[in-house]
């Protein structure tokens with residue numbers, strides 16, 4: 001099936017596996033799960049790395065430098081970092097495009113609404129708001145990069161250290177509040193997403209199933225707890 | 241008991257529909273939901289009006305034809321119960337009950353509460369069977385099957401194809417139905433030879449008509465036979481494996 005035969009009966013090149021996968025809605029879900037897992041790995045590492053904020057400004061800046069010089073001199077400076085960035089961007093694009101296409105498919109599959117006051121029986125808030133929390137996280141991501149990666153909207157003076165930039169940004173109460181809101185959205189997204197990916201990947205067995213919900217809850221709590229602590233610590237003056 | 245019904249009336253597939261209000265009086269709480277509708281229809285026929293069209297056959301929860309949306313819930317408020325097995329004691333005197341057909345692109349309305357579920361037949365036709373040379377029946381227990389597998393296959397086989405899963409799914413997805421029809425064969429030795437082909441074919445036909453699963457779990461809650469979404473996970477796994485097997489074969 002993956003190989004196509006032309007009119008003369010000669011076989012042409014097989015369709016790449018990822019494309020075969022992507023063609024089906026189920027395949028799009030696998031790819032959303034896989035790209036989601038890439039994102040989860042990143043989100044966890046990002047939170048853990050940022051804990052250096054509590055150690056000392058020097059340790060935090062050194063960590064940023066370490067990321068920039070990862071695998072140097074095997075790769076040029078920032079080479080490994082840019083490679084990782086490329087993987088993340090790719091995962092993000094796959095995740096968002098597949099989600100948009102599946103949403104469109106679902107709208108077509110259920111064009112008419114029920115007229116009665118229909119309530120969800122079991123679908124929780126997080127599951128129902130995936131599309132919205134996803135968009136919120138995406139918008140926030142754009143701001144977050146403009147703030148701390150590119151520095152376009154960061155209040156710290158030119159040439160400030162990474163540590164100073166973080167503190168300068170989080171010292172503004174509205175921005176700290178924005179980080180709280182964005183992380184709440186991310187938390188809801190993870191709470192459903194981490195559980196959901198096991199279903200999409202078909203990782204299910206009677207013994208393992210009860211653990212999936214716990215895993216999703218624990219992962220969300222750890223990541224969001226860590227993330228929220230940073231702006232709060234700056235606001236409280238614990239990190240300054 | 242006396243009830244007010246708000247029923248979706250639609251003369252044909254491409255006619256516009258609307259809600260009509262009917263009074264159901266002197267309803268016994270021991271009657272089933274369909275018997276209550278029969279009573280209302282009796283009155284309508286007597287008055288020379290068109291009776292409310294709904295599907296029914298066995299009236300004992302096994303044929304799967306009687307599905308309808310009752311107060312926004314597939315097969316009504318009682319869990320694990322088909323409309324025909326739902327009794328009026330689940331309601332109270334003076335209630336207003338809203339009754340609608342299943343709504344999904346895969347289930348076009350034919351008339352009133354009757355929808356066309358032949359999309360389900362197309363899914364089953366594409367692979368929901370095993371190919372065997374028939375002859376005289378073989379001895380029972382000739383093919384040993386682990387008890388766990390037999391039980392799970394039986395759970396999947398409980399699906400009556402009523403369509404409540406699609407009706408309850410905000411995405412109009414038929415994952416629960418398709419996965420149940422796959423699992424009751426894919427779990428058993430007899431289903432193995434065609435497992436990959438079956439999975440690819442049935443998922444393919446399903447995706448032509450129905451939506452994509454976002455793991456809400458509404459289908460499982462609506463299913464009158466309590467089919468578990470674990471079967472959906474199994475279908476996802478089987479589908480990925482089938483794609484890979486197919487690839488190695490190519």
Ligand code: FES
Pocket residue numbers: 295296297298299300301302303304305306307322323324325
């Ligand atoms: S009439 Fe057969 S299941 Fe309800």
